[in-house]
Amino acid sequence: MKTMKKLLIIPFLFMGLIFNSCQEEGIQIAQDNPQEAIVANSVVANLIQQTATRDGSYDNIIDGASCMNIQLPVTVFVNGLEITVDSEEDFDVIEAIFDQLDDDDDSLNIVFPITIVLSNYDEIVIENQDQLQTFIDTCGGENEADDDIECVDFVYPLTYSVFDTNDNIISTVTINNDEDMYNFIHDIDENDIIALNFPVTLIFSDGTETTANSVQELEDILNSAVDFCDEDDDNDYGDDDFDLEELNQLLVTCPWVVHAMERDNDSVSDTYRDYVLLFEANDSLKIKKRNGVIVKGLWETSESDNGVVLTLNVEGLNDFTLNWYVSELEDDKIKLQNENGNRIILRKNCDIDFDQTIARIENILKECFWRIAELEINDIHYEDQYIGTPLKFEDDGVVKLRINGEFVTGTWEIVEAGSGFALQMTFDGRPNLNLSWLITELENDKIELENQNSEMELEKVCPxxxxxxxxxxxxxxxxxxxxxxxxxxxxxxxxxxxxxxxxxxxxxxxxxxxxxxxxxxxxxxxxxxxxxxxxxxxxxxxxxxxxxxxxxxxxxxxxxxxxxxxxxxxxxxxxxxxxxxx
The missing domain is CATH 2.40.128.270 (Lipocalin)
Incomplete structure (x- = not known):
C-alpha cells in the first residue's frame, strides 16, 4: 500500500517555488510535459503493473496454474510419498520423484487447508481440491500467454512524486518491492499527477541491467521485455526448456530407443518398445524394428506457439507419423506429446549398432552361451526341457547344445528373410529347434524368434x-x-x-x-x-x-x-x- 508524507497546503502563489525544488522536480516536469506523467490506465502504467504482477508459475509442479501460488509450507503426497515443501528447493525433490519412472502416471495430492496468493497479491484460504480447481480453471493453460511480464524486474527502492489536484497535496511514495508497485499503480486516482523519479534501473532475466531516464524510455524497455525470454510457464519445475538448435544437435548424437508409446490414449508400448530411431543430419530418419528391419522416413523441427515441434513422416509406420510437441528434453531422454492422448518417450543409447548385418548378428551369437528362456510351439511350452542346457554358437556354422554336461552338435546359419534376418538351426533328435526362426528382436543380451506357431527367446549367459x-x-x-x-x-x-x-x-x-x-x-x-x-x-x-x-x-x-x-x-x-x- 502506498504511504504518503503529506505536505502543508500552500497558497497557489508559492506553488511554482515548491515545484522548482529538487524534491518535487518530477511533478513540475509532469505538469509542463504531460507525456512524462503517469496516469491511471495509461500504456506505461499498465506495463509497470504487468511487470510487478505476482508470477505464479514457479510452483506449477504443484498447482499447474501460472496465475497464483500456494503459500509455503505445504504438505503434499508425491506418488504416495509425503513431502513437506518449505522452499523452492523442495520442488527439485518432487521433480526427482516424478523422473524416477517414465510411465507419466505421476500423482500429487495436496493436504488441505492451504493459502493461495493471487497475481494481485490477494490471499485466500482453500479448504479442498474442488475449491482450488475453481481458481485453477480461471488461469490460462500451460505456456499460454498471460499478462505478467517476467523477463525484466525493477531494481528497488524507487520513488514517485504524487500531486493530488483536488487537495493540492504533494506526496512522496517509496516503492520497495513488486507488491508495493502493483498496489501503487492499482490505486492511482484520476486526479493524481504522478511523476516517477528517474533514473530507474531495471534488470533483465539474463542478468543485464539497463537504465530509463524518462517515461518513454521506460515504456520502450518494458515493451521490449514482453517477448525477451521464455517465461517457463510449464507445469514442471526448473527450466527444462530448450530451443530448436539444442534439439537438432541432440537428436543426431546417437540412436534413440522407444521406451514407451501411446496413441489415442491406448498404450502401444508392447508393439513399439525397443524400436530404434536414427536421426540423420540430412533430415533422413531410419527406424529399426526389433527384428532388424529398417524403415526409412523424414524428420524436421519447427517452432510454434506451444513450443518446439518434431515432425515425423514414416511410410508404413503411421503411429509415428505426426507433429509431435517436445514436452521434455534431457541429454538422455526426450518426451514427445500431441493432443488426444499421443505420447512417445525416447531414451538415448549410443551403444546400439544401428545397421545390422549378417556378420554382426553372427558375432553377437558367438560371444557367449545362450540359454533357452522360452520355447512355445502351438501354445505348448517346452522350455523346461532345456533347463541348464544352453546353446553355444561357434565358427563354421557349428552350434552345440549341452545335455548332461556333453555337447550335442548341430548346424546354424543367419540368412536374409525378406527385409529382416532369420536363424536356421538343425539338430538330430531335436525337432523343436530344427526351424528357420525369424529374428523379431535382437539385442546384445536377448534374441526373440518366431516361426509360424512357434516362439523362442534366447538370453545370453557369459559366466x-x-x-x-x-x-x-x-x-x-x-x-x-x-x-x-x-x-x-x-x-x-x-x-x-x-x-x-x-x-x-x-x-x-x-x-x-x-x-x-x-x-x-x-x-x-x-x-x-x-x-x-x-x-x-x-x-x-x-x-x-x-x-x-x-x-x-x-x-x-x-x-x-x-x-x-x-x-x-x-x-x-x-x-x-x-x-x-x-
Missing part, C-alpha cells in the same frame, strides 16, 4: 563376466555336495535324497552317485533380467532327482552351503533345497 557367477561356479566345482534339506509344499522330503553325492563338474555336467545309482544331469548358474542369481538344474526324469529340475533362485551361498528356493506365482515358497559340501 566369466559376472563376479557373483564366478564365485558360485568356483564354489560348486570345488568338492562334492549332498542334499541337506528338501521341502515341497511345506513337506520335508529330505530323506529321499540321503546318501546321494553330487559332483558339479566344470563341463556343467553334474555327476550323481549313491544308493546304487550313477547318472548325470546339467547345471548352469546365471543372472536373469531382474538381476536375480539363479541355478538351473536338469536331471531329466532320473529317479527322484527330477524334483530338482528347476531354475532355482539362489537365496544364500557360501563355500560350503547353498540355499535355493522356487516361488509360486503369488510369491509363496513352493520348494526349497539346501546343498551342503561333504
Amino acid at each position: 566369466d563376466a559376472d563376479d557373483a557367477i564366478v564365485f558360485i561356479n568356483e564354489a560348486l566345482i570345488d568338492g562334492t555336495w549332498g542334499v541337506a534339506y528338501f521341502e515341497e509344499d511345506s513337506v520335508d522330503m529330505t530323506t529321499n535324497f540321503n546318501d546321494y553325492i553330487l559332483d558339479f563338474l566344470e563341463s556343467r555336467r553334474v555327476h550323481v552317485t549313491g544308493n546304487g545309482s550313477d547318472f548325470g544331469g546339467s547345471w548352469m548358474s546365471f543372472r536373469n533380467d531382474d538381476g536375480q542369481l539363479k541355478l538351473a538344474l536338469n536331471f531329466m526324469d532320473h529317479d527322484i532327482f527330477y524334483e530338482l529340475n528347476n531354475r532355482w533362485r539362489i537365496i544364500e551361498i557360501t563355500n560350503i552351503r547353498i540355499e535355493l528356493v522356487d516361488y509360486s506365482d503369488n510369491g509363496l515358497i513352493e520348494k526349497k533345497v539346501v546343498f551342503e559340501k561333504n
